Amino acid sequence: xTPAIHTSNLTxxxxxxxxxxxxxxxxxxxxxxxxLGPNGAGKSTTIRLLLDFIRPTSxxxxxxxxATTADSIEIHRRVGxxxxxxxxxxxxxxxxxxxxFGALRDVTDLSEAHRVAEILDLDLTRTIRSYSSGNxxxxxxxxxxxxxxxxxxxxxxxxGLDPLIQQAFYDLVNDVRAEGRTMFLSSxxxxxxxxIADRVGIIRGGNLVAVASVAELKDKAVHRLELRFGEAxxxxxxxxxxxxxxxxxxxxxxxxxxxxxxxxxxxxxxxxRYELINxxxxxxxxxxxxxxxxxxxxxxxxAE
Amino acid sequence: MLSSLxxxxxxxxxxGYVWWIVGMVAITGITVAFWPTxxxxxxxxxxLLENLPEGMMSLxxxxxxxxxxxxxxxxxxxxxxxxxxxxxxxxAISMGTAAIAGEEDKRTMDALLANPxxxxxxxxxxxxxxxxxxxxxxxxxxxxxLLANPxVDIGLSIAGITAASIGMILLALSFGTLALMIxxxxxxxxxxxGVASGTTIATFFINGLAPLIDSIKWTQKLTPFYxxxxxxxxKNGFGWQLLVLLAITLVCAAVAVWGFRRRDVxx
Numbered sequence: 357x358t359p360a361i362h363t364s365n366l367t368x369x370x371x372x373x374x375x376x377x378x379x380x381x382x383x384x385x386x387x388x389x390x391x392l393g394p395n396g397a398g399k400s401t402t403i404r405l406l407l408d409f410i411r412p413t414s415x416x417x418x419x420x421x422x423a424t425t426a427d428s429i430e431i432h433r434r435v436g437x438x439x440x441x442x443x444x445x446x447x448x449x450x451x452x453x454x455x456x457f458g459a460l461r462d463v464t465d466l467s468e469a470h471r472v473a474e475i476l477d478l479d480l481t482r483t484i485r486s487y488s489s490g491n492x493x494x495x496x497x498x499x500x501x502x503x504x505x506x507x508x509x510x511x512x513x514x515x516g517l518d519p520l521i522q523q524a525f526y527d528l529v530n531d532v533r534a535e536g537r538t539m540f541l542s543s544x545x546x547x548x549x550x551x552i553a554d555r556v557g558i559i560r561g562g563n564l565v566a567v568a569s570v571a572e573l574k575d576k577a578v579h580r581l582e583l584r585f586g587e588a589x590x591x592x593x594x595x596x597x598x599x600x601x602x603x604x605x606x607x608x609x610x611x612x613x614x615x616x617x618x619x620x621x622x623x624x625x626x627x628x629r630y631e632l633i634n635x636x637x638x639x640x641x642x643x644x645x646x647x648x649x650x651x652x653x654x655x656x657x658x659a660e
Numbered sequence: 661m662l663s664s665l666x667x668x669x670x671x672x673x674x675x676g677y678v679w680w681i682v683g684m685v686a687i688t689g690i691t692v693a694f695w696p697t698x699x700x701x702x703x704x705x706x707x708l709l710e711n712l713p714e715g716m717m718s719l720x721x722x723x724x725x726x727x728x729x730x731x732x733x734x735x736x737x738x739x740x741x742x743x744x745x746x747x748x749x750x751x752a753i754s755m756g757t758a759a760i761a762g763e764e765d766k767r768t769m770d771a772l773l774a775n776p777x778x779x780x781x782x783x784x785x786x787x788x789x790x791x792x793x794x795x796x797x798x799x800x801x802x803x804x805x806l807l808a809n810p811x812v813d814i815g816l817s818i819a820g821i822t823a824a825s826i827g828m829i830l831l832a833l834s835f836g837t838l839a840l841m842i843x844x845x846x847x848x849x850x851x852x853x854g855v856a857s858g859t860t861i862a863t864f865f866i867n868g869l870a871p872l873i874d875s876i877k878w879t880q881k882l883t884p885f886y887x888x889x890x891x892x893x894x895k896n897g898f899g900w901q902l903l904v905l906l907a908i909t910l911v912c913a914a915v916a917v918w919g920f921r922r923r924d925v926x927x
Binding site: 400404407409410411429430432433435437439440441442443444445446447448452455456457459460461496499 | 672
């Protein structure tokens with residue numbers, strides 16, 4: 357089967373600043389692929405190479421089996437795209453923008469775009485100028501879905517969306533998955549990608565450092581737990597448990613901070629033997645996900 | 661109206677355009693309306709003009725006071741060699757800039773190009789919209805002069821009015837496509853406006869002042885203004901010189917297509 361996205365040695369330098377370097381990436385049809393990395397890691401650069409807005413310094417990429425530099429128009433016809441630095445025509449209303457982009461695609465039936473706008477709770481009758489950044493993002497998503505593309509390439513789709521609307525977006529992602537369509541989405545938020553993606557590629561400093569299924573990522577993910585007890589607890593109670601990477605004791609033993617890799621089972625069972633007042637699980641940090649895969653030195657240069 | 665990039669580009673102008681037309685009609689109308697007064701006081705004005713430095717007269721777009729005091733010479737000087745043409749030129753520059761550099765400056769280019777529209781069509785449909793609206797703007801001069809000519813008896817010919825109006829379109833398009841080209845090559849809005857406007861002003865003065873110094877007189881042939889004003893189409897009708905302006909326009913448009921296809925689009 358033709359991969360939805362395939363890059364080989366894809367490299368982009370801006371003058372002598374590295375955007376991405378020797379990127380080898382493969383996204384299968386029908387999967388939701390999360391492209392994870394801190395800001396400036398090269399996510400947008402990669403995506404803009406796929407859409408032929410910028411041209412590779414070396415290497416090549418194919419989208420839906422089509423070369424990005426030679427067949428960009430056919431790619432655009434079949435792909436829905438949400439720009440990372442989203443800006444749309446201020447003087448149009450949301451509805452006018454959808455009609456315009458629909459016309460450029462020879463699509464007159466805007467029901468899909470309207471459906472997405474409704475799910476995301478967007479008022480299409482107002483001008484884009486009057487939209488909040490969240491509303492602009494919603495319109496950006498509606499236009500990306502407009503022609504029911506077989507592949508969606510979304511650059512930071514949830515940025516600016518409030519939590520309730522993010523949930524609505526996750527529902528849209530599930531629809532896409534159920535329909536067997538493909539989605540490539542970038543994010544700098546690990547829990548979000550864990551939640552919606554099937555596989556994850558981690559990019560840092562323009563280099564792809566790991567590709568893993570979400571299950572693998574979760575296995576290796578490091579959780580940070582803060583346990584508050586009603587009694588003093590010795591660090592030694594946790595130090596030898598499976599998966600525990602570090603233990604720090606605060607507040608004379610009443611608070612214990614833990615870093616745990618993989619399953620929390622042993623830690624929770626041990627904690628339950630004491631008088632446990634509160635348990636805070638800090639959301640996995642992206643840096644920690646990197647550490648799980650790859651101990652890179654700090655300060656890897658990155659550019660976007 | 662939003663069924664193509666061409667139509668959308670025109671739609672973008674729906675609010676301000678009428679004022680460009682109003683300005684153009686006003687300038688032309690006022691100029692013509694003053695003709696009877698000018699003629700009545702011809703002796704005084706002639707004396708005034710003859711005392712002007714030679715460079716001033718040349719910048720007015722008339723060879724001498726005698727030419728200025730003929731109907732075609734006067735209208736040519738006040739409309740085609742100055743304000744009227746400047747209105748058309750700056751309108752065309754604003755459209756040429758908005759097409760690519762403006763779109764990139766507002767960061768909307770990514771979303772636009774994600775549609776299945778080739779880059780050369782972005783350039784060419786913008787060019788077509790600029791051509792249409794610039795032509796209509798210059799037509800305001802054409803219509804005003806055609807209507808006013810018999811009323812104030814200014815002695816213009818229909819062929820002359822038509823040729824000069826076409827010349828104004830081509831002159832404006834020369835600078836408009838220059839802006840389109842710079843935008844296509846660089847994507848930088850301020851640079852595009854600066855270079856295109858700067859070139860307009862500079863070439864206007866070169867065309868007006870170069871003839872005063874024999875050694876640099878030839879440089880006026882490098883300016884688009886020369887190819888409109890030197891053959892004086894308002895008086896003489898259509899001449900091949902206007903084709904030079906057409907050539908400038910087509911070359912700039914071709915370079916714009918080439919330039920925009922090959923480069924990276926700014927975020």
